[in-house]
Amino acid sequence: MDSDHEAYILLLLSDSNLPTGSFVASAGLESYVTHGFFTDLAPSPVPSPDKMDYTVNFLRDSLSSYAHSALPFVLDAHVIVEEALRDAQADEDTMDRVLGRLRELDELYEVMTLNHVSRRASKTQGVALLTLFSKGFSKPRLTKHLPTSDPSSVPESESRAATLLERLKFLVRREDTHGHLPVCWGVLTAALGLSSERSQYLHLFLQARSLLSASVRLNTIGPYAAQQLLLHTVRPLVESEMSRCKHLTTRHVTSHDPTTGNMPEDEDAAWRGPAMTWPLGEILAARHDLQHSRIFNS
Amino acid sequence: MSVRSIQPGHGRIVVRNDGFSNVFSELSAAYPLKLLSPQLSSSNVSVVYMLSYGGGLVGGDQIQMDVEVLHGAHLALLSQGSTKVFKTRPGQRLSARTESNLTTRQRLQVHVSSKSALFLLPDPVTCFSAARYHQTQVFRLAKDSSAVLLDWVTSGRKSLGEDWAFSRYYSVNEVWIDDQRIARDATLLEERDDQGSLTPRTLAETLAPYSCYATVIMYGELVENTCRNLAAAYSAITVFKQHAPPSLIWSLSTICDGKGCIVRVAAKETEDVKNWLGKALVDFEGVLGVDVFRRTFS
Numbered sequence: 001m002d003s004d005h006e007a008y009i010l011l012l013l014s015d016s017n018l019p020t021g022s023f024v025a026s027a028g029l030e031s032y033v034t035h036g037f038f039t040d041l042a043p044s045p046v047p048s049p050d051k052m053d054y055t056v057n058f059l060r061d062s063l064s065s066y067a068h069s070a071l072p073f074v075l076d077a078h079v080i081v082e083e084a085l086r087d088a089q090a091d092e093d094t095m096d097r098v099l100g101r102l103r104e105l106d107e108l109y110e111v112m113t114l115n116h117v118s119r120r121a122s123k124t125q126g127v128a129l130l131t132l133f134s135k136g137f138s139k140p141r142l143t144k145h146l147p148t149s150d151p152s153s154v155p156e157s158e159s160r161a162a163t164l165l166e167r168l169k170f171l172v173r174r175e176d177t178h179g180h181l182p183v184c185w186g187v188l189t190a191a192l193g194l195s196s197e198r199s200q201y202l203h204l205f206l207q208a209r210s211l212l213s214a215s216v217r218l219n220t221i222g223p224y225a226a227q228q229l230l231l232h233t234v235r236p237l238v239e240s241e242m243s244r245c246k247h248l249t250t251r252h253v254t255s256h257d258p259t260t261g262n263m264p265e266d267e268d269a270a271w272r273g274p275a276m277t278w279p280l281g282e283i284l285a286a287r288h289d290l291q292h293s294r295i296f297n298s
Numbered sequence: 299m300s301v302r303s304i305q306p307g308h309g310r311i312v313v314r315n316d317g318f319s320n321v322f323s324e325l326s327a328a329y330p331l332k333l334l335s336p337q338l339s340s341s342n343v344s345v346v347y348m349l350s351y352g353g354g355l356v357g358g359d360q361i362q363m364d365v366e367v368l369h370g371a372h373l374a375l376l377s378q379g380s381t382k383v384f385k386t387r388p389g390q391r392l393s394a395r396t397e398s399n400l401t402t403r404q405r406l407q408v409h410v411s412s413k414s415a416l417f418l419l420p421d422p423v424t425c426f427s428a429a430r431y432h433q434t435q436v437f438r439l440a441k442d443s444s445a446v447l448l449d450w451v452t453s454g455r456k457s458l459g460e461d462w463a464f465s466r467y468y469s470v471n472e473v474w475i476d477d478q479r480i481a482r483d484a485t486l487l488e489e490r491d492d493q494g495s496l497t498p499r500t501l502a503e504t505l506a507p508y509s510c511y512a513t514v515i516m517y518g519e520l521v522e523n524t525c526r527n528l529a530a531a532y533s534a535i536t537v538f539k540q541h542a543p544p545s546l547i548w549s550l551s552t553i554c555d556g557k558g559c560i561v562r563v564a565a566k567e568t569e570d571v572k573n574w575l576g577k578a579l580v581d582f583e584g585v586l587g588v589d590v591f592r593r594t595f596s
Contacts, residue, residue, distance in 0.1 A: 035547070036540030060496070061504050068486065112482045114560045116551040233496070240494030253482070271432060271468045275486035278504060279511045283562050286549035290535045 009192050013202060016213070019136070021128040024297040025121045026214040027066070027207070028285030032058050033218060034294075035284060051220050055212075056233055063208055065278035067241035070182035071200050072248040072274040073109050077102060077186025078196040081164065085157045085190065095164060102168065102183060108250055109180040112274055115286045119178075121298035126184035130169040133188055138162065161191035200246050201238060208234045214296065248272055304328040309363040313344050315371040315414075320344040331361050343372040343586055348420065354382035357400035357430065365408040367416050374586055376594060377420040380452065383464070385428040401466075406435040415444040415520055417586060419594045422450040422510060422568060425464035433469040441475055444518025446582065448575070451487075452568050453502070453509040461509070462501040465489055471515060473558075480554040481515055507543055508564040510571045514579075517558030524581045525552070525559040546570050572596070 012018075032038075038054040049057075084090050084098045113119050139146070168187060172179035182203070189199035212226040212234070221229070252269035276282055288298055304310070309327035313320050322344065327333040332349040348363070355361070367373045383402050410416045416437070425431050439445055449471055454460025467487040473480050489501050505511070516525055532550045546565035553560055561578065565571045576595030583591040 031537075034537055034539055035544065036542040039542045057499075057503070060499055108479075108482070111479050111553075112484065114481060114483055114551055114553060115549070236495040240492075240496065243494070244490075270434075270470070271486065273484070275468070275470075275484040277486050277488070279485060279487075279513075279562065280505060280508065280564060283547055283549040283564060286551055286562070287535075287537065287547070290532075290537045292536050292538050 006194060006198065009194055010198065010202065013189075013192075013194075014206070016209070019128065019132060021125045022206070022210045023213075025125065025210065026218070026296040026298065027062055027121075027211055028117075028281055028288065028298070029058055029062070029211055029214050030218060030294055030296045031284040031288045031291060032281075033220060034291050035287070037284075038220065052225055052229070055215050055221050056229065059208060059211055059229070059233065060237060061278045062211065062281055063204065063237060064241055065276055065281055066207055067204055067245040068248065068277045069112065069274050070109075070203070071241075071245045072250050073105055073180070073182035074186040074189075074200050074203055075196055075246070075248070076250050077105055077183040078190045078199055079186075080105075081161075081187050081190035082196070084164070085161055088156075090160065095160070095167070098164065099167060099171065102187065103171070103177045105250065106177045106180050106183050108253065109183060109274075110178050112276075113180070115282055117285050117288045117298045118282075119180075122181040123178055124297075126179040126181040127169065127172050129181070129184040129188045130165055130172065130179065133165045133191060134162070134169065137192070165191055197242075197246060201242055204238045204241060205234065208238060217295065248274060250274060305362075307331050307359060307361045309333050309348070309361070311346055311363070311365045311373070311375075312368070313366070313371045313373050314368040316369070320371045320373075327363075330355065330359055331363070338587065338589065343374050343415075343417070343590070345374045345376060345590055348375060348377050350381065353379060354384055355402045355404075355431075356384045357386050357402055359402050361404045363404075363406045365406070365416075367408065367410045367414040369411065370413040372415040372417070372585065374417040374419060374590055376590070380421040381423045383423065383425040383429045383431045385426070385430070385465070401430040401432055404431075404433045406433075408435075408437045410437065410439045410443040410445055412440040412442050414440075415518065415585075416446070417582065418445070418447045418449075420448065422452045422512070423467070423469075424452045424454055425467050426454060426460065427463045429464040430466045431464065431468070432466075434472075435470065436472045436474070438474045439517060442519065443475075444520035445473070445516065446521060446579065447471060447473070447515040448512065449483075449514075450510065450512035450571065453505070456509060462487070462489075462505055464501075471513070473515060473517065475517070475554065480517070480558070481560065483513060483515065483560070485513075507566055508547070510565055510568040512563045512571050512575065514561040514563075514575070515553070515558065516561070517554060520582075520585060521558065524579060525556075527581075528559065528561060528578055546574060548574070 038051060040049055080098055080101050084094055171177045185203050209230060212229055215221045216223050216226050250273055253273050304326055306328050307330055309331045310324050312324040313322050325333055325335055330351045332351060334347040334349060336345060338345060385400060408416055437445055449469060451467060453462045469485045471483045487501055491498055528550055548563040550559055550561050563571050563574055572595055
């Protein structure tokens with residue numbers, strides 16, 4: 001993909017007006033605040049922390065766990081789709097196999113996200129991305145402005161991508177697969193021609209930005225403070241998490257029932273797969289619905 | 299009849315019900331693992347204590363347990379005192395060891411057949427300074443099996459200033475019903491000295507203020523009542539804005555279309571988690587027998 005095109009796609013995907021459903025998700029931040037975690041937990045001689053410190057506490061712990069649990073799925077979904085779209089010989093069977101592998105990934109994410117609130121948020125945002133592709137990125141008719149291109153001039157891979165995402169969306173609507181966010185993000189960005197590394201990086205950045213946007217709406221920090229954090233804290237944080245997690249993959253997690261005998265899972269490799277790294281965050285996120293009053297959906 | 303030799307650290311349990319009582323057709327273990335099965339007056343459930351010589355494990359120890367619970371038998375797997383994991387034995391030279399040799403590994407593979415039940419109720423794991431611990435537990439159940447799986451970890455001896463001082467704790471609990479995986483709970487707690495340009499955030503800071511985190515995965519007919527009661531108690535909770543974190547916090551999510559659930563509990567004191575579990579799982583006192591139940595939860 002040429003860098004101008006990639007740059008433009010990045011601008012498009014970074015638009016905060018992009019309809020992705022992340023507006024109603026706080027990733028557990030609202031619950032964190034409600035349960036009293038904006039408090040000095042370890043009294044120390046240094047000046048007591050303020051709301052910005054607590055916000056960064058949450059940001060770091062939450063993003064770290066998210067990177068570790070979601071990035072492997074972003075990568076694997078991306079690779080599956082990218083390979084299929086690059087394959088000049090890809091036919092209906094190839095696409096069937098691709099969808100099969102995506103469903104497996106999706107199912108694995110479902111059974112590894114053992115928290116009904118996070119599952120709900122992930123599915124809502126996932127299907128929103130698929131809808132975005134078909135409704136927001138397809139070429140409109142605009143006969144007075146855009147020269148109508150004949151169908152044969154549309155690149156093969158583009159139409160294959162469109163078909164793939166349409167089929168995936170259909171599976172989700174029929175409830176044949178869950179449509180989890182990391183998988184859908186990997187699929188979407190591969191269809192748009194973004195590299196897997198850029199895709200992962202952007203996903204983390206957007207997650208962090210969404211958290212800061214939620215912070216502002218929760219009135220825990222102001223809009224300028226959020227921008228400061230985005231520039232000075234989120235950048236090193238995303239870079240650090242990327243270098244730690246970008247190579248993680250679900251490949252070593254067995255895809256079938258292990259039969260009696262030696263444990264087939266290559267355990268030493270599996271620990272370099274998806275994992276949750278913040279059990280406190282898990283509990284707080286799952287307790288979201290117990291809050292008496294709340295402005296977010298998760 | 300051939301006698302299979304047992305590898306160091308390996309254990310094997312096969313228990314079946316012959317219509318009247320439970321019978322062990324195999325119960326064997328090799329150093330540093332030790333298995334004990336006390337004679338109990340009530341024999342609804344067979345009990346096996348998993349112990350380690352010296353009361354602890356060190357880097358390089360590999361424990362592997364294969365368990366089969368057959369023909370309607372009920373098996374309780376317990377421990378005596380928390381599993382302590384150390385990096386090395388006192389006086390051991392480090393120079394000759396590679397990183398992977400310093401990791402303590404425990405693997406448990408259990409097959410619970412139709413109408414049989416497993417209660418995995420060990421004491422918590424405590425990893426000490428610089429210890430590295432990997433734990434993999436795979437449970438293969440039938441649709442009409444039951445299982446209660448408790449996995450918990452504590453921060454160390456607070457009085458000695460040990461506060462999540464280990465290097466790595468990685469625990470995976472995977473549950474299969476026939477050939478379908480219904481849960482894979484992977485938790486990775488790792489001390490990271492390098493977090494890019496940000497001041498490193500310690501595990502202790504991330505997990506504060508709690509010193510004990512527990513996860514209980516439950517499935518099957520025997521747990522229906524418990525899950526239902528817990529779910530009712532959970533949805534009755536209303537959380538108003540708090541000024542400080544509660545001393546105990548818990549969450550519940552259903553799994554496998556409501557046939558099971560996952561409960562997570564964390565508290566400032568391990569004793570409080572233990573008491574909470576004792577109350578939450580009180581329905582199993584009848585199944586396990588008062589002695590076994592009290593020994594585990596008080």
